[in-house]
Each structure stands twice: as structure tokens, then as C-alpha cells.
Amino acid sequence: MKHIRYNNIEVVYKEKLHGGGIRFGQQFIPIVKERFGHVGHIFEFCAGPGFIGFSLLANNLCDKLTVADINPEAVKVLSETVKKNGLESKVAVYLSDCLDSIPETEKWDLVVSNPPHVFCANEDEHKKNIILFDPNFNIHKRFYRDIKKFLKPTGSVLLQEHTESTNIDDFKSMIEENGLKIVDVFTYTSPVKVIGPKNTLGFNFPTLRKIFNPFKVYRAAKRRLWPNKPRNYYFIHAKIA
Numbered sequence: 248m249k250h251i252r253y254n255n256i257e258v259v260y261k262e263k264l265h266g267g268g269i270r271f272g273q274q275f276i277p278i279v280k281e282r283f284g285h286v287g288h289i290f291e292f293c294a295g296p297g298f299i300g301f302s303l304l305a306n307n308l309c310d311k312l313t314v315a316d317i318n319p320e321a322v323k324v325l326s327e328t329v330k331k332n333g334l335e336s337k338v339a340v341y342l343s344d345c346l347d348s349i350p351e352t353e354k355w356d357l358v359v360s361n362p363p364h365v366f367c368a369n370e371d372e373h374k375k376n377i378i379l380f381d382p383n384f385n386i387h388k389r390f391y392r393d394i395k396k397f398l399k400p401t402g403s404v405l406l407q408e409h410t411e412s413t414n415i416d417d418f419k420s421m422i423e424e425n426g427l428k429i430v431d432v433f434t435y436t437s438p439v440k441v442i443g444p445k446n447t448l449g450f451n452f453p454t455l456r457k458i459f460n461p462f463k464v465y466r467a468a469k470r471r472l473w474p475n476k477p478r479n480y481y482f483i484h485a486k487i488a
């Protein structure tokens with residue numbers, strides 16, 4: 248069992264349950280801060296160990312949190328995190344295939360998720376990797392079909408998707424045919440921290456040392472050379488129409 252701390256919350260997880268929430272999923276924090284600020288109740292759909300939801304709660308971006316996943320192992324670590332941090336009065340955990348087992352008394356201000364983002368044509372492929380694959384987009388279809396009844400009237404949905412796997416046209420009709428409207432579709436680039444004066448490349452040496460791993464250097468160079476090139480992840484913000 249592994250742990251990661253977000254302020255006063257220690258999140259319990261297993262490496263095999265990790266679907267990116269520790270890394271790119273952390274982009275939700277500045278985005279939620281900027282676009283929504285503190286809200287009452289957040290739901291993390293397809294939560295895995297709940298890195299996104301618990302880190303939003305730990306950053307005081309909500310009072311209450313609901314997390315759900317289809318995988319009993321994920322639900323077990325979610326419940327352990329709740330117990331370990333004494334969050335029973337603030338956090339509800341559900342084992343649920345999409346939204347099927349969520350009681351309709353749950354009403355949310357904001358729904359966040361990095362759901363399985365790669366299309367696959369059949370259920371067998373999905374079963375091989377339930378973190379990655381969405382068979383025939385059924386997870387997305389069922390989510391957008393059912394989400395409206397759980398949203399407060401001013402509530403929002405904010406899903407993180409992968410630029411190289413999908414684009415907004417894959418989801419547009421699912422959103423609009425279910426009484427929702429698209430508010431925004433955007434990418435987010437984490438700001439590069441700059442310490443002290445920059446050299447001619449636009450970097451300073453402490454920063455360069457900090458990021459000197461080939462992957463990070465490549466990413467930073469790409470950002471400088473092609474500032475408008477699509478990032479790996481994009482966000483879809485939708486609301487009740």
C-alpha cells in the first residue's frame with residue numbers, strides 16, 4: 248500500500264489503481280480555484296483512489312466530497328483514506344458502475360473526472376484495462392445520460408480528456424442530447440517556475456537543473472517553440488442547458 252499527502256489528507260493507494268490523478272489530474276486544483284473557487288459538494292466520477300477529489304478537498308475547494316468507482320479494490324482504498332483521515336462526515340464512497348448505484352439524494356455543485364479516455368470497440372478489451380479503455384464510449388454515454396439528475400441547478404461538469412485519443416466532437420452530441428450545454432473546451436499548461444534571471448534560452452540554471460530529464464526538457468521546448476500546439480490533455484466544462 249502507498250500513500251500520498253495533500254495538505255492534511257493522506258491518500259491511500261496501490262500503484263496498479265493509479266490512472267494519472269497524481270500527475271495530470273492535479274491540474275484540476277488551479278483550474279477549479281480559478282474557475283469555480285470554493286463550492287459546496289464535489290463528486291469525483293471514476294475516482295480510482297480519489298487523488299483528484301481528495302486533493303480538491305484538502306485544498307479547501309469544497310465542503311463535501313463524493314467518490315465512486317466500479318472497481319472494489321479502488322473503493323476499498325477510498326474507504327481506507329476516509330477512515331485514516333476521519334473524513335466520515337465529509338466524504339461518501341460508492342461502488343458503482345457509472346452512476347447506477349448512486350442514490351438520487353446526492354446533489355453536486357461540481358463533478359470532476361479523468362475517466363477512461365481511450366476508445367475501444369469491445370468489452371473484452373475494456374476488461375483487460377478498465378483504467379484506460381471506454382468500450383464504444385459507453386462509459387461516457389451513460390455518464391452524460393444520467394448526470395443531470397445529480398447536478399444542482401447551477402452545477403457544472405468538468406472532465407479531463409486526452410487530446411491524442413478524442414476531441415470534443417466525440418462527446419458533443421452525448422452532452423447536448425441530455426439537457427446539458429458545453430460552456431468551454433480548453434487545455435491547461437502548468438506554469439514553469441522561474442527562479443532568478445533567465446539565460447538566453449529563457450531558462451535560468453537552477454530551473455534547468457531541476458527539470459533536467461529528457462522528457463521534461465522536450466516538453467518545455469515544445470511549449471516554447473509551439474505555444475499553440477494542443478497539449479496532451481483537455482477539459483470539457485458543461486452545465487445544465
Ligand SMILES: C[S@@+](CC[C@H](N)C(=O)[O-])C[C@H]1O[C@@H](n2cnc3c(N)ncnc32)[C@H](O)[C@@H]1O
Nearest residue numbers: 265266267268293294295316317318344345363
Ligand atoms: C483513468 S482512471 C482514473 C482513476 C483516478 N482518477 C486516477 O487518476 O488515478 C479511470 C477509472 O475509471 C474506473 N472505471 C472504469 N469503468 C468504470 C465504470 N463503468 N464505472 C465507474 N468507474 C469505472 C476505473 O476503475 C478507474 O479507476
